[in-house]
Amino acid sequence: MDAGVALLFAAAAALLTSGLWADPARRALALNPNDQALDEWFLAYATRAYRGDFSLVTGALNAPDGVNLLCNASLVGLGLLFAPVTLAFGPHYTFLVVTAVNLAATGTGWYLLLARTAGLHRLAALVGGAFAGFAPGMVSQSNGHLHMTAAWLVPPIVWCVLRLATDPLAGAGRTIRRGLLLGALVTAQFFVGEEVLFLTATGLALFCGTYWLLRRPSVARLAAGLAIGGALATLLLAYPLWLQFHGPQSVDGGVFLSRYYSADLHAFTAISPLSLAGDDGAARLASGPAEYTTFFGWPVLLVVAGGAVWLWRRPAVTASAVAALVLCLLALGPRVVAGREQTDHWGPFALLDGLPVVESALPTRFALAAIPLLAYVLARVVDAAVTQTETLRLLVPVAVVAALAPLAPVPLPTQERPAAPRFFTEGYWRTFAPADGTIVPVPLPDSRDPQAMRWAAAAGVGFATPQGWFIGPYGRDGRAAVGIYPRPTAQLLQRAAQGGTAPELTDKDRVALRRDIAYWRASSFVLADWQPGHAALKATLDGLLGPGERVADVWVWRARSA
Known part of the structure; x- marks a missing residue:
């Protein structure tokens, strides 16, 4: 069944990007063609590594001053990984392939984590993986933000943390190996999508902190593994981080205003215009079509809230719900906006606004880190119904699927564009x-x-x-x-x-x-x-x-x- 789920997610991703497949050189994402052009340049630049050019500061753009790639969403890791596709077919094909692979691989990764590590029923894991990979926020970010949808390393990172925290048989050797693996995965995710790494760390910290308050488990092995992983990642990323913050063409501060890229309170109950039951009028609640990050819809929020109440005795469910709630509150930005009207209420993000690293983050994207947490709650609800109750075995899964159905994504809009001369x-x-x-x-x-x-x-x-x-x-x-x-x-x-x-x-x-x-x-x-x-x-x-x-x-x- 695992292979079948992976194929199902691959087919869904192919359908989502179907508007580009006919002629990638002459088709572009209608909602964000400019970022697509930028991504294609970055993907093409990465092939220079195959000629021995590993420069992270390059004069190939903005000549002669150059550009610091680490200060931009430069797709270093994705470009290197998919360079054979770029060299064989061109960056426009690579853009299309990566757009689809990111969604399918992310969904599959979460499905495997839920089914094999969390031990959930395969149907429950399928529901959770589908939501984690194809939630409205992931689909909207697919409009030219490859660095934001490249989240397929996040499930392995979470697996490392969970095994470090919960494996009762782990000795020193296993703890060291998992810590080293965690450090390697963190390093890889830095180059695949640094902002995703930041959001993952924030979400994990909130989840683990809440879980510890509920259960007070021993954290000795987890702390040791995190220390080992952190030491390895620090060693491997010391030069890239110096280059990013202090190297040539590095930048000071964020370029995007936090108050502009904040979530509208009404957007949480709205249906994304890129969903099956989407309302085009809801687009006004976001800063752009690539930022429908909080469009969960009221049916899903009701199911999650009900599931969290029903399963409140399970600390992992409660911790997921609390962490997701905090992340969504952070997504509101420094001042709460409701129906495009700024209120007098300050949001929690105001406490963080302007801090180093955080100043470069877009508040609304904190909701992306809430997606896997909500997916876990949904999956747990289905699992509990299917495996533990006779009366709810059919009713609950149908209710969850009915809540998710309006969010089913439609193919990304595309348009014609001239081919390169x-x-x-x-x-x-x-x-x-x-x-x-x-x-x-x-x-x-x-x-x-x-x-x-x-x-x-x-x-x-x-x-x-x-x-x-x-x-x-x-x-x-x-x-x-x-x-x-x-x-x-x-x-x-x-x-x-x-x-x-x-x-x-x-x-x-x-x-x-x-x-x-x-x-x-x-x-x-x-x-x-x-x-x-x-x-x-x-x-x-x-x-x-x-x-x-x-x-x-x-x-x-x-x-x-x-």
Whole structure:
């Protein structure tokens, strides 16, 4: 049955991403195409490790200053793991595969933990695994946030903690081995999804603390195992953490406002627009379609509350319910918002807001850590009904499934997008830039429109790109900011694209161009036919650099012509 459940989850993930399968190069997530372009660049960059480039600070983006990958959701671990797919088929295929695998593998991991470690009935474990892998928060994060849905290492991490805490036969050797395994898993999760690791640690700490208050078990083995795992993880992550917080292009503070990325109180009882019974009007209760993290729906909340009351004598159920409640309260952010109206009530997150590490977290995502805890309560309710009562054996599972049915995800919305030009996919670019030289896409990519970053991704990030969509130290006093302030030539090209007419060029524009070429160390400028304002952009570049060359399906201007 275990293999059948894994196949069921894989089929569900394939259905969820079905809009991309027809042509991944020409299809994009309609609700968040920009983050998809960013993810594809990161996935392509990771393949450089196969050429011996293991740099965590790279000049391949935001040339020549570069980008600190650890200060961004850079998919280092996912990119390395799936690099063979990227090298064989391209980053657009890898994005699609990882989007599906993250959900299916996470659900399967929780199913196995519930069935084999917790010893629950297979039906109960199936219910819990399905909710943990495909809850509305996980589905919404699938819109371009691969680092948030890559939670398939969390069940093994939880397994290590549970075995350290509960195995009565564990001797020193077994405790050491499990502690070392825990440290290795924590290190791996750091590179797969650091924010998920932070949320997992928070959820586990709340659960274990509540459980200890209820039962007061001995924690000697657990403490020893955690110390061993922590020591190994500290040793392995010492340099990456230094690089992230103090290395080149590191950032100070968070870039996203906690009050904006907070959960609306009404969202907890709403049904996600990405669910079978979803209400499009509920979208207004979240900051965006990738942040429907708290859309549990009132039927599920009622079942969880009822189950927690019914099974209150089981400390693990009570601890899960209490920990989930605290996490959901943290998701409300520093000030409670109800129906998009800010109230006068402070949320618990206000006590943490501004603290190191926490300042980079989005409050609403604390609800993601509540998903496995709620899944455990749901699974325990079904298990108790199926295995312990005659009268409720059918009624309770039907009620739980009925509560979950409205949350069943529908396929992620997709849209058409232009494929990367053949100039890049077929290698023509090598004639116009040396290895790791700089090619300037026209107009230059930024956080509002990073699609031109896909050109470098299609070429295996064989050349550097100025500007781009990233987090860097370009805010006030060197604090975190999205992107970099565009240089004069970038501004000129942006005005041409937006206005649709070529501006009147001056000597000042030509002087600025020469300076920008020197700053970027640019080899050439490239313009695709489908770019908005194409005619205006071509006329502008012809005026600045002379007539462009038609190569494959783009126009190219050699920077030396300036």
